[in-house]
Amino acid sequence: MAVAVVGSLALLASACGGDDGSGGDSGSGGGTALEGRGPINFATGKDTSGNLTNQVNAWNSQHPDEKVTVTELPESADQQRAQMISNAQIKSDAFSVLNLDVVWTAEFAANRWITELPEDQFPDLNKLLPSTIDTAKYRDKLYAVPVTSDGGLLYYRKDLLDKAGVQPPKTWAEMQEACTKVKALPEAKTAGCYAGQFEKYEGLTVNFSEAVNGAGGVVVGDDGKPNVDTPEALEGLNFLVEGFKSGMIPRAAITYQEEPGRRAFQEGNLIFHRNWPYVYALAGKTDGSSKIAGKFGVAALPGKDGPGVSTLGGHNYAISEFAKNKATAADFIKFMSSEERQKANIEKTSQAPTWASLYDDPALNKQFPYLAPLKASIETAKSRPKVVKYGDVTTAIQEAAYGALTGTTPPKDALAGLQTKLSSLITQ
Amino acid sequence: MSTSAPVAQRPTPEPTKKPKRATSFNEGTGRLAAGLLSPTMLVLVLVVGLPILSALRESLYQSGQRIDESGFIIQGSEFVGLENYSAIFSGETGERFWNAFYNTTFFTVTCVLLETTLGVAMALVMHKAFKGRSIVRASILVPWAIPTVVSALLWKWIFQADGIANDLLGTQILWSTEGWQSVLSVIIADTWKTAPFIGLLVLAGLQTIPDEVYEAAKVDGAKVWSTFIHITMPLVKPALLVAVLFRILDTLRIFDLPFVLVGPNKESVETLSILAYLEANQTRYGPAAAYATLLFIYVAVVAYVFVKLLGADVFGDAIQRKPKKKNGNGGRGGRKQDASKTPVSPGVTAGGGGGGA
Structure with a gap:
């Protein structure tokens, strides 16, 4: 019995974390002045690149009285969000600057967990890619500054395409055609044609949105209203559904997150693969971990009748509402999003910058040949729905898409169901 | 009888005072205790009682679910009575709840039986004396020593599309997709991990x-099988039942294996703990607390029934023996004798069992 009590306790305890101490309304959502200087704290997900220390040290050496300490949160995005939220719910000033995934902006802003930023204090905003700034806004007000971005790319087997004498495809039909030609080659007989991320998780939301947008549809329109039960959206979804049915997308792709997909591509089991820029460095490794080093190329995503539309990823830096020394925090954000720091960062980590001119830097383009297609990808990329209940929205999208891809729901019904679900979730 | 009577009488000259004296003695011990x-x-109150009460209270409230005109969440929480509970049982959420309830129960029954x-x-095997026994013991215990999340990740690699499970079986089963295969993968991983616990x-x-x-x-000429049935099983039953009880309570709360191995929002392996987590993750703490409370009640009821039904058989042995002997010997002296008797009693029972075979 004691075990039962203690055992369930963990759950109950985790569930009661939301005990609201938040009766008092802070009421300072508007553009209050960012005041106070001194040491601050920077909460960010686990730094897998290893370069964050360099970036922060650069700041600390210039600002000995306003030192930044880094709090590394777990690697999993869900865990990062959970820690930031619990920190905000107890109104702790432990975190000053938050490194937010682009899809969290609305939720954090609506809960007043982050401070609205006066745009006039961030003069460099117009030098960042406009699509990335859009992700940092909630109801047309700026709450964060985009520091890294991300867009989907089409990786393809250059060696096989060259051998078959085909160009990198710009449309889905061209991709299909190229595939048929490549698969006629003896060495590509067993390879799958195309795969993205279709496991039931955030990646499916990304890939589903790209398919829908690529066919000219929308999931949530610019007016903030869901509009997914349309012929265009159906065509987009059908591209994936038919892909699975015809075997153009290998069956196993329904279990792919980024990493299993990357491995399949690196093993030479895929001809075309949709993934993020990070794959470029890994697939090009010549230490034997990749069988296709030097044999692949990168292009912008294909769409139905022309270039495709990527879903926008990336991270924005925001200031916690409950932080002290907000002036320092704002300066630190400006520093981290500056051209110099972003350049230093991409050189070391290959993380996509938000600073537009860096994409045209000849030296960087030589080092990262995917920058040109990536810029095109990000410039036309669409944000995922900017809604407070993003978690529910993405779950609903995954539910509908997964049902259609696995054949349990007809695509038409899946979209109709999704439209109903989204309408009840998004009440703007 | 003869030993206990003087012990009881020495401090109490009059029989009428006996209970009074006893109570005051108990009071003193009670206070000290x-x-x-x-x-x-x-x-216990701080780490068990308060959180439970706080969760119960939380399950009657809702907060942060409505947005004002300028797009901000309306602060503060609102008392909603049993609305969080009734919402769990109605419509689509109801279907989801009962599916999770079924999954939780199914995992518990299947996994515990196998384990x-x-x-x-x-x-x-570990009990037998043979060469290299310590190595076998240690290696059997390894799975249990691995944190569940880590073992879930290990099994995830094994069960991925191009993983070793498919290689060995020569199949192309997509283990993490909806259906029997994901259920099976969780059962295998859970059994692998916790059978050693029962073994221990x-x-x-x-x-x-x-x-x-x-x-x-x-x-007496008993065969191996009858020795096992009539001697080993009855004598090991108390330990076994405790182990099984622990496993049942653990498995009812199963979370990490299905969540990591198969993933969230998968109908086939969604359990009650996962539902509670997902609600809490969406900052809907009221409904999350309601789910957790329901799970808590379920676990408590199962534990109670288990102890009452099965426990009465076994733990009852000890409980029933005591009052009988107390009646026979009277007072505290009985306990002394009881203690001196214990080493004999298993011999008696087992001897009887062996003879019967």
């Missing part, structure tokens, strides 16, 4: 069985 236990009780069978077998507890039980009992059975 209460004093000694109070730090523990305080800790018990395998665990007992492991214990019997049963082994401890086995080691308390004296060798003489087996010798007696051998002399």
Whole structure:
């Protein structure tokens, strides 16, 4: 019995974390002045690149009285969000600057967990890619500054395409055609044609949105209203559904997150693969971990009748509402999003910058040949729905898409169901 | 009787005063006991009692679900009575709840049955004296020593599309997709991890069985199987039942294996704990607390029923014996005799069992 009590306790305890101490309304959502200087704290997900220390040290050496300490949160995005939220719910000033995934902006802003930023204090905003700034806004007000971005790319087997004498495809039909030609080659007989991320998780939301947008549809329109039960959206979804049915997308792709997909591509089991820029460095490794080093190329995503539309990823830096020394925090954000720091960062980590001119830097383009297609990808990329209940929205999208891809729901019904679900979730 | 009577009478000259004297003595011990236990009780109240009450209270509230005109969440929480509970049982959420309830129960029954069978077998192997026994013991315990999340990740690699499971089986099963395969993968991983736990507890039980009992059975000509059924099982039953109870309570709360191995929002393996987590993750703490409370009640009821039904058989042995002997011997003296008798009693029971075979 004691075990039962203690055992369930963990759950109950985790569930009661939301005990609201938040009766008092802070009421300072508007553009209050960012005041106070001194040491601050920077909460960010686990730094897998290893370069964050360099970036922060650069700041600390210039600002000995306003030192930044880094709090590394777990690697999993869900865990990062959970820690930031619990920190905000107890109104702790432990975190000053938050490194937010682009899809969290609305939720954090609506809960007043982050401070609205006066745009006039961030003069460099117009030098960042406009699509990335859009992700940092909630109801047309700026709450964060985009520091890294991300867009989907089409990786393809250059060696096989060259051998078959085909160009990198710009449309889905061209991709299909190229595939048929490549698969006629003896060495590509067993390879799958195309795969993205279709496991039931955030990646499916990304890939589903790209398919829908690529066919000219929308999931949530610019007016903030869901509009997914349309012929265009159906065509987009059908591209994936038919892909699975015809075997153009290998069956196993329904279990792919980024990493299993990357491995399949690196093993030479895929001809075309949709993934993020990070794959470029890994697939090009010549230490034997990749069988296709030097044999692949990168292009912008294909769409139905022309270039495709990527879903926008990336991270924005925001200031916690409950932080002290907000002036320092704002300066630190400006520093981290500056051209110099972003350049230093991409050189070391290959993380996509938000600073537009860096994409045209000849030296960087030589080092990262995917920058040109990536810029095109990000410039036309669409944000995922900017809604407070993003978690529910993405779950609903995954539910509908997964049902259609696995054949349990007809695509038409899946979209109709999704439209109903989204309408009840998004009440703007 | 003869020993206990003087002990009881010496401090109490008159029989009428006997109960009074006893109570005052008990009071004194009681106070001391209460004093000694109070730090523990305080800790228990703080880490067990309060969170439970706080979760119960939380489950009657809702917060942060409505947005004002300028797009901000309306602060503060609102008392909603049992609305969070009624919402769980209605419509689509209701279907989801009962599916999770079924999954939780199914996992518990299947996994515990498998684990018990395998665990007992492991214990019997570990108990045998043979060369390299310590290595076998250690290696059997390894899975149990691995944190569940880590073992879930290990199994995830094994079960991925191009993983070793498919290679060995020569199949192309997509284990993490909806359907029987994901359920099976969770059962396999859970059994692999926790059968050693039952094995460990049963082994401890086995080691308390004296060798003489087996010798007696051998002399009586008992076969291996009847020795196992009539000697080993009855004597190891108390330890086994505790192990099974622990496993049932654990499995009812199963979370990490299905969540990591298969993933969230997968109908086939969604359990009650996962539902509670997902609600809390969406900052809907009221409904999350309601789910957690329902799970808590379910676990408590199962534990109670288990102890009442099965426990009465076994733990009852000890509980029933005491009052009988107390009646026979009277007073505290009985306990002394009881203690001196204990080593004999298993011999008696087991001897009877062996003879019957």
